[in-house]
Amino acid sequence: xxxxxxxxxxxxxxxxxxxxxxxxxxxxxxxxxxxxxxxxxxxxxxxxxxxxxxxxxxxxxxxxxxxxxxxxxxxxxxxxxxxxxxxxxxxxxxxxxxxxxxxxxxxxxxxxxxxxxxxxxxxxxxxxxxxxxxxxxxxxxxxxxxxxxxxxxxxxxxxxxxxxxxxxxxxxxxxxxxxxxxxxxxxxxxxxxxxxxxxxxxxxxxxxxxxxxxxxxxxxxxxxxxxxxxxxxxxxxxxxxxxxxxxxxxxxxxxxxxxxxxxxxxxxxxxxxxxxxxxxxxxxxxxxxxxxxxxxxxxxxxxxxxxxxxxxxxxxxxxxxxxxxxxxxxxxxxxxxxxxxxxxxxxxxxxxxxxxxxxxxxxxxxxxxxxxxxxxxxxxxxxxxxxxxxxxxxxxxxxxxxxxxxxxxxxxxxxxxxxxxxxxxxxxxxxxxxxxxxxxxxxxxxxxxxxxxxxxxxxxxxxxxxxxxxxxxxxxxxxxxxxxxxxxxxxxxxxxxxxxxxxxxxxxxxxxxxxxxxxxxxxxxxxxxxxxxxxxxxxxxxxxxxxxxxxxxxxx
Numbered sequence: 001x002x003x004x005x006x007x008x009x010x011x012x013x014x015x016x017x018x019x020x021x022x023x024x025x026x027x028x029x030x031x032x033x034x035x036x037x038x039x040x041x042x043x044x045x046x047x048x049x050x051x052x053x054x055x056x057x058x059x060x061x062x063x064x065x066x067x068x069x070x071x072x073x074x075x076x077x078x079x080x081x082x083x084x085x086x087x088x089x090x091x092x093x094x095x096x097x098x099x100x101x102x103x104x105x106x107x108x109x110x111x112x113x114x115x116x117x118x119x120x121x122x123x124x125x126x127x128x129x130x131x132x133x134x135x136x137x138x139x140x141x142x143x144x145x146x147x148x149x150x151x152x153x154x155x156x157x158x159x160x161x162x163x164x165x166x167x168x169x170x171x172x173x174x175x176x177x178x179x180x181x182x183x184x185x186x187x188x189x190x191x192x193x194x195x196x197x198x199x200x201x202x203x204x205x206x207x208x209x210x211x212x213x214x215x216x217x218x219x220x221x222x223x224x225x226x227x228x229x230x231x232x233x234x235x236x237x238x239x240x241x242x243x244x245x246x247x248x249x250x251x252x253x254x255x256x257x258x259x260x261x262x263x264x265x266x267x268x269x270x271x272x273x274x275x276x277x278x279x280x281x282x283x284x285x286x287x288x289x290x291x292x293x294x295x296x297x298x299x300x301x302x303x304x305x306x307x308x309x310x311x312x313x314x315x316x317x318x319x320x321x322x323x324x325x326x327x328x329x330x331x332x333x334x335x336x337x338x339x340x341x342x343x344x345x346x347x348x349x350x351x352x353x354x355x356x357x358x359x360x361x362x363x364x365x366x367x368x369x370x371x372x373x374x375x376x377x378x379x380x381x382x383x384x385x386x387x388x389x390x391x392x393x394x395x396x397x398x399x400x401x402x403x404x405x406x407x408x409x410x411x412x413x414x415x416x417x418x419x420x421x422x423x424x425x426x427x428x429x430x431x432x433x434x435x436x437x438x439x440x441x442x443x444x445x446x447x448x449x450x451x452x453x454x455x456x457x458x459x460x461x462x463x464x465x466x467x468x469x470x471x472x473x474x475x476x477x478x479x480x481x482x483x484x485x486x487x488x489x490x491x492x493x494x495x496x497x498x499x500x501x502x503x504x505x506x507x508x509x510x511x512x513x514x515x516x517x518x519x520x521x522x523x524x525x526x527x528x529x530x531x532x533x534x535x536x537x538x539x540x541x542x543x544x545x546x547x548x549x550x551x552x553x554x555x556x
Contacts, residue, residue, distance in 0.1 A: 064082065113167055201404065208264075269427075398436050
């Protein structure tokens with residue numbers, strides 16, 4: 001695709017990513033202005049409010065300064081007139097990140113990922129700058145550089161990561177494709193390490209978010225009565241209830257991250273000096289927000305078993321990585337011993353017989369050096385069991401999973417008001433450390449456990465089995481008749497094996513032995529020097545020739 005078209009499409013993606021978030025915020029405020037104030041208020045004040053909510057949802061902290069007349073009307077203490085609001089409704093940030101990743105991947109599919117990422121990032125930064133400059137207000141204000149930089153980074157980083165990942169996995173040319181080819185050509189399976197770490201980390205992080213969402217849903221369902229009671233205690237009209245419900249829906253991803261922190265062990269806080277974790281719950285007076293009614297008043301020690309879920313996710317990521325590692329380069333000996341696939345099922349054993357016969361004839365009088373097979377097995381064992389690569393994959397999955405969990409915990413924490421409300425959400429450090437250790441344990445169980453002995457080792461230790469130990473089962477189940485030349489090549493293979501002093505392999509033998517051909521001489525016996533003994537040689541037997549037509553019945 002032409003780069004100009006890619007740039008235009010990327011620009012449209014950036015505008016939509018910003019406009020949809022602003023529209024989702026502005027629409028409920030407009031309904032509130034129409035039905036709540038009857039259109040008497042100034043509609044122009046809704047735009048700064050929408051921009052402030054959108055900025056908060058994109059991780060921009062807001063400085064709240066309540067006006068004196070509002071304090072007088074509500075009776076709020078003047079000490080609580082100003083505070084920082086930084087607990088973000090992650091639904092906005094999640095939408096921005098997902099849309100940015102989609103834009104970056106699409107630019108990579110168009111073979112212009114750098115153009116797409118740069119263009120979309122510049123356009124999104126321009127829209128963010130316009131919103132920050134036009135939406136400034138005295139009640140909820142943000143630092144200008146934070147209002148521009150933080151949402152822009154929230155768009156740029158997912159777009160860049162998605163574009164690079166897509167280029168790494170699908171591109172056939174370019175700088176990233178050349179780097180991928182150079183990395184994947186590394187010996188002893190080291191080329192698969194980056195992709196395996198990324199794949200395992202993605203599985204673990206998505207699983208953690210899913211588990212956290214499930215725990216949050218269970219808590220909301222179990223504490224539904226308390227949530228309804230808080231709604232009723234608010235004594236709000238239908239419009240107010242609708243606005244509160246929409247706000248809480250925007251915080252659903254935040255609650256999912258809280259559930260993830262609870263499962264990991266450290267838990268989260270719902271105010272200064274509070275803690276909600278499987279080990280125990282210590283809460284005081286919390287705000288009357290209905291969603292906070294899901295916070296349990298007490299916990300049981302049985303909930304500590306939830307820590308097995310991150311371990312299981314780490315084991316799942318390790319199993320996926322190990323299976324890919326074994327499939328990619330582990331069974332090197334199997335690839336060396338296994339015959340190449342034939343053109344059709346009817347000729348698989350016949351081709352194997354030809355290969356064995358020709359190999360025997362070419363080896364001829366070559367003698368196998370004593371101990372060579374043992375040395376070959378040692379080299380193959382060292383090549384097919386890359387413990388160092390598995391160690392790196394295990395550590396990489398644990399580190400990246402812990403880092404991602406810490407990043408999510410940081411995004412889902414912040415201040416919700418003055419005083420005791422200044423600390424809400426999980427602590428990023430303990431959550432990242434706990435997740436990293438749990439995932440490390442689970443991944444190590446699958447990735448660092450010793451490999452069981454399989455058919456490859458038995459084939460190397462028993463020369464009589466040869467390559468038949470790793471031969472595909474399809475050759476034995478062949479229902480078709482074999483070519484008539486198979487018996488001849490089998491005989492040549494047996495002769496070559498006896499001549500070199502080695503036992504014939506099953507690949508050179510036929511499942512249906514053919515009787516000796518009429519008029520053939522007996523098979524020669526092997527001599528002491530690997531050749532044929534002279535006394536075993538016999539002269540060919542000349543059979544009587546049948547008379548041609550017209551010469552029978554004694555006529556001359």
